[in-house]
Each structure stands twice: as C-alpha cells, then as structure tokens.
Amino acid sequence: MSRVLVVGASVGGSTAANVLRDLGLETVLLERDLNYVKPCGGAVPPLAFREWHLPESLIDRKVTVAVVCSPRHYSEFPVASSHPSPETDYIAMVRRERFDRYIRERAVEKGAELIEGKLERLEVGPRGVRAYYEDKRQRTHAIEADAVIGADGAYSAVARALGLERLPMAVAYQERIRLPEHLMAHWETRAALYLGDDVSPDLYAWVFPKYDHVAAGIGAGAGKTQHARQLLQNLKHKLRDQLAGGVSVKFEAHHLPMHPRKHLSYDRVALIGDAAGLVQQTSGEGIYWAMKSGDMAARAIAKHLDAPTAVHLRQAYDRPWWRAYRPTYWFLALLQRISYNNDWQREVFAEMCDDRDVQRLTFDSYLNKRIEPAPWTVQMKIAGHWLSTAVRKWFELRHTSADVQVQGA
Ligand SMILES: Cc1cc2nc3c(=O)[nH]c(=O)nc-3n(C[C@H](O)[C@H](O)[C@H](O)COP(=O)(O)OP(=O)(O)OC[C@H]3O[C@@H](n4cnc5c(N)ncnc54)[C@H](O)[C@@H]3O)c2cc1C
Structure with missing residues (x-):
C-alpha cells in the first residue's frame, strides 16, 4: 500500500492526516514534540467546524x-x-492545546500512525522519499514514503531540505x-x-x-x-x-x-499552512488556511500517488488553491499596506x-x-x-x- 508521511501534527498536518485516512491511505504523522502548544490567538471561523465536522465543545x-x-x-x-x-x-x-489535540487524536483513531520525532533530513528520489528523524533519545531513524506533506510550520525543516529560501x-x-x-x-x-x-x-x-x-x-x-x-x-x-x-x-x-511561497508543490512533496507561507497578511489568520491547504494537498497526493511529480501536484493542488483564493490574498495584502x-x-x-x-x-x-x-x-x-x-x-x-x-x- 502507498504511504504518505505528514511532518508536523498541528492543525494543518493533523487535518491532512484525517483526509488521507478517509481516502484509505497509509499515513504516518511525525511530530517533534507531542506536548508542544502552538502560540496562537485561537480565532477560528465557524466554517472550519462545519467543513471538518469538529464539535462545538472545542469552542x-x-x-x-x-x-x-x-x-x-x-x-x-x-x-x-x-x-x-x-x-x-x-x-x-479556541485554545490550541485542545483544538490541535482533538484533530490529531481523531486522525490516530482513523488509523494514522503517530511518531514523536524531529525531521532532520529528507532524500527525494525517483521511487520515493526517505526521511530521517531523531527521537527523544536522540537516536536517528529512517522512514520511507511515497510522498510527504510538509506541515511543520514557519521554520519548516521540509522546506529547508528542499533548499527553499526562508520566508x-x-x-x-x-x-x-x-x-x-x-x-x-x-x-x-x-x-x-x-x-x-x-x-x-x-x-x-x-x-x-x-x-x-x-x-x-x-x-x-x-x-x-x-x-x-x-x-x-x-x-x-x-x-x-x-x-x-x-x-x-x-x-x-x-x-x-x-508571504506565500512561489510554489506549494515539488516532486513528491506538498507544503501546507505556515510552511507554505499561507498566513493572511492583514489578520495573521493561519488556522483555517493550514487546515484547508492540508485538506487540498492530501486529496492532490491521493489523486496522483502513482506519479506525485511537481507537475501533477501543482495541477491538482497549487492551481485550484490560487484559483479559489488569490483574490483573498491579494485583497488582504493590499489592505495591510493601506491600513x-x-x-x-x-x-x-x-x-x-x-x-x-x-x-x-x-x-x-x-x-x-x-x-x-x-x-x-x-x-x-x-x-x-x-x-x-x-x-x-x-x-x-x-x-x-x-x-x-x-x-x-
Ligand atoms: C501569537 C500568534 C497568534 C496567532 N493567532 C491566530 C489566530 O487567532 N487565528 C488564526 O487563524 N491564526 C493565528 N495565528 C497563526 C496560526 O497559529 C498559524 O498560521 C497556524 O498554527 C499554522 O498551522 P500549521 O499547521 O501550518 O503549523 P504550526 O501550527 O506552526 O505547526 C507546525 C507543527 O510542526 C511541528 N514541527 C516543526 N518542525 C518539525 C520537525 N522538524 N519535525 C517534526 N515536527 C516538526 C511543530 O512542533 C508543530 O506542531 C497566530 C500565530 C501566532 C504566532
């Protein structure tokens, strides 16, 4: 069976893992620190609760x-x-300590394998990806996957491994x-x-x-x-x-x-949320956008698992993303500059x-x-x-x- 590695089990990565499991894919969720609480104001539009069937008890x-x-x-x-x-x-x-935990645990209930470890290195080859991570005892392990979702936030190790610039x-x-x-x-x-x-x-x-x-x-x-x-x-x-x-x-x-990255997808890798720079400039809003990009990237990878090339993933993820949201990003960036x-x-x-x-x-x-x-x-x-x-x-x-x-x- 094909396997997808999701790096970062916060809102974006955990949402992606839920979608991957709904689509029947073997999913590994790698999180550096399971006790980590993302610093955040926790303002979320109710649309997120409807789209991803989250209980109101989290509010x-x-x-x-x-x-x-x-x-x-x-x-x-x-x-x-x-x-x-x-x-x-x-x-x-919401408080992120409750919100993120709920989405992550739901992915695990659906069958995602959760590993506590810090991604150190990524090798992307024609047949798959090999990721090296360090566990809490500083032992290095390797894991193989067909594709990777980089959901590891602003200082993304996945983006770094791809040689991308810091935003x-x-x-x-x-x-x-x-x-x-x-x-x-x-x-x-x-x-x-x-x-x-x-x-x-x-x-x-x-x-x-x-x-x-x-x-x-x-x-x-x-x-x-x-x-x-x-x-x-x-x-x-x-x-x-x-x-x-x-x-x-x-x-x-x-x-x-x-600032968003020029591309969200690369060969066998899709970046989402903060790792892709998808925060809104005027408001600093990033929770909904991390969840939505996680959802869309997971579906794009599932669609092209036989050949998750940059070309295919950009067609299935980058293009629909910018078609739907470019006006929003453009307008809010302008508003920040004039307000x-x-x-x-x-x-x-x-x-x-x-x-x-x-x-x-x-x-x-x-x-x-x-x-x-x-x-x-x-x-x-x-x-x-x-x-x-x-x-x-x-x-x-x-x-x-x-x-x-x-x-x-
Ligand atoms: C102070 C503050 C207030 C904010 N307020 C709001 C708000 O009110 N509303 C809103 O919508 N947005 C807000 N944001 C933005 C929002 O927090 C982010 O946009 C959102 O958390 C992005 O989610 P993400 O899943 O992409 O990444 P993150 O939430 O940053 O999660 C990244 C995950 O990856 C893990 N990780 C990192 N490196 C590795 C590695 N090498 N290996 C394995 N795991 C790794 C981290 O431990 C973390 O769990 C705020 C941000 C800040 C800083």
Whole structure:
C-alpha cells in the first residue's frame, strides 16, 4: 500500500492526516514534540467546524462583537455578514492545546500512525522519499514514503531540505492573562484589535477572550521584532483598567510567515499552512488556511500517488488553491499596506469600520472565505466614504495632536 508521511501534527498536518485516512491511505504523522502548544490567538471561523465536522465543545467563546481601536477612534460593531444568523455569524475562540489535540487524536483513531520525532533530513528520489528523524533519545531513524506533506510550520525543516529560501517573517508575542470574573464579563463575547505605533508599528495588537482568561498580543513586522516585549507592555498599560488584577499565566511568541511561497508543490512533496507561507497578511489568520491547504494537498497526493511529480501536484493542488483564493490574498495584502502603517491610515481604517457595508463585506469574506464583489452602487458608496474620510483625517491629523484613548470597559 502507498504511504504518505505528514511532518508536523498541528492543525494543518493533523487535518491532512484525517483526509488521507478517509481516502484509505497509509499515513504516518511525525511530530517533534507531542506536548508542544502552538502560540496562537485561537480565532477560528465557524466554517472550519462545519467543513471538518469538529464539535462545538472545542469552542471556548463565541465572539459576536468586534472592536477596532485606533489612537483617536473607537469602533464597536456586531459580527454580522450579509445574511446574519446566530448559527454562523460569530468568531470561535479556541485554545490550541485542545483544538490541535482533538484533530490529531481523531486522525490516530482513523488509523494514522503517530511518531514523536524531529525531521532532520529528507532524500527525494525517483521511487520515493526517505526521511530521517531523531527521537527523544536522540537516536536517528529512517522512514520511507511515497510522498510527504510538509506541515511543520514557519521554520519548516521540509522546506529547508528542499533548499527553499526562508520566508519574510513577522513576530507575534502574546500573554495569557487570567482575569477576575467581573472583568472577564466585559470580554465574554467581545474581541478587540488595537492600532498604533505604540502597540504595533505595522500590524495590530489584540485581546481575544478564552475560557477563563484573555490572550493579549501584538504583531510586529520584519525589522521591528526586537521591540515586541515593549509593545506588549504598552498594550497592557493602555488596557490597565480592563486588565487590572489579572494574573499572567503564560507568555508565547512565534514567527509568522508574511508571504506565500512561489510554489506549494515539488516532486513528491506538498507544503501546507505556515510552511507554505499561507498566513493572511492583514489578520495573521493561519488556522483555517493550514487546515484547508492540508485538506487540498492530501486529496492532490491521493489523486496522483502513482506519479506525485511537481507537475501533477501543482495541477491538482497549487492551481485550484490560487484559483479559489488569490483574490483573498491579494485583497488582504493590499489592505495591510493601506491600513496599518501610519496614524493617518489607521484612523481612516478604524473609522471605515463604522460603515455597515464595510462590516458586511469584511464578515462575508472572513466567515465564508470567499470575496464576493459587492454591487457597484455599494462599491461606489464605500469608495466615496473612504475618500472623504481620508481627506478629512488628513486635515484633522495636521491640526491636532495624538490623544490616545481606550474606551469600552
Ligand atoms: C501569537 C500568534 C497568534 C496567532 N493567532 C491566530 C489566530 O487567532 N487565528 C488564526 O487563524 N491564526 C493565528 N495565528 C497563526 C496560526 O497559529 C498559524 O498560521 C497556524 O498554527 C499554522 O498551522 P500549521 O499547521 O501550518 O503549523 P504550526 O501550527 O506552526 O505547526 C507546525 C507543527 O510542526 C511541528 N514541527 C516543526 N518542525 C518539525 C520537525 N522538524 N519535525 C517534526 N515536527 C516538526 C511543530 O512542533 C508543530 O506542531 C497566530 C500565530 C501566532 C504566532
């Protein structure tokens, strides 16, 4: 029987392993550290639960109110798409330690073989792949497979073994803070994004609610990563009233790739999730994309197991991927460039969040993972609103000094 090796048993790799087992393929899941918890805000669109039949018991909180806060503007609005429904219009908040474990264990129940070991080297030949991994006792083992899915994240050893370049990275730094019940009530169904040089010079900072704590974090792009700790301190200072009395329970930091790779597939190897650079630039969202790319790569490999060449895998995985999602990646990369980089952009962005049509379009694309062009009347209205806001904010910023305020507690 043909065998597929999946390297990395986090969301992307474990989803791929589930699909491979559903398709009847022998599957080996290699994970460096089974106790590893991926640093993550854990915001997931409910679509992921429907697509991969995940139980709602994995959801800590359903966020139904979104906050966007720039240095001068506070916008609070419901998580509502063009067809609002309580069944689908929320952001699911999960803890990765539970979420990833569930998907991984389900793959094992379906028959995937789980090995704890760190991939060291990969030899790709005309008849198959030989992978060398080191176990916890630093003994080296070899494993043979017909194809490999590289699901080993931002520092991918699989990509390195293929001789691929390191992707440009941002860093995300997060603290989990357990709050007294009366303060937790404020975050019950609310998630907030903060914009500003003091908390994130080129991305955003966030507070996401979890089961009994909030995750407060910051993102910093290339060249700014050395300031990450200070930016997080600034965020906590800004939110001192909402976080007062909180107990810090965990610090987490990790890199996020900021650009997709030119190719997702190579001879006998497909890269998915962070290893392929499939994080969205504006939001740093990567969970759904790791799962979806894992699903699609697994199906592409199953289709071409007799000859999993780069040409075949690109036809079956890269092309359908970019056909479906290129507009989303393109649009969100553009949004990042025009929204987060200086106070003028941030003020325009935050104020545009009050626009009901902008909210609808944002949640249509986030919740359904599709960018549907709005009717031209709506596009014209948004363009006019953006233009007038941009001009007004430009004059306002020339004549006033920054007045950093946080409201809403
Ligand atoms: C602080 C932070 C907050 C974030 N918040 C969100 C959010 O709210 N929502 C969202 O959608 N995304 C978020 N992201 C992004 C998201 O975490 C990633 O995009 C997602 O985890 C990618 O999944 P993956 O399966 O591709 O890789 P990863 O989750 O990075 O998993 C890679 C796996 O491979 C294993 N591995 C690595 N090297 C080897 C090796 N040599 N051999 C064997 N195994 C190996 C690792 O141990 C790990 O289990 C956040 C990221 C960060 C850093």
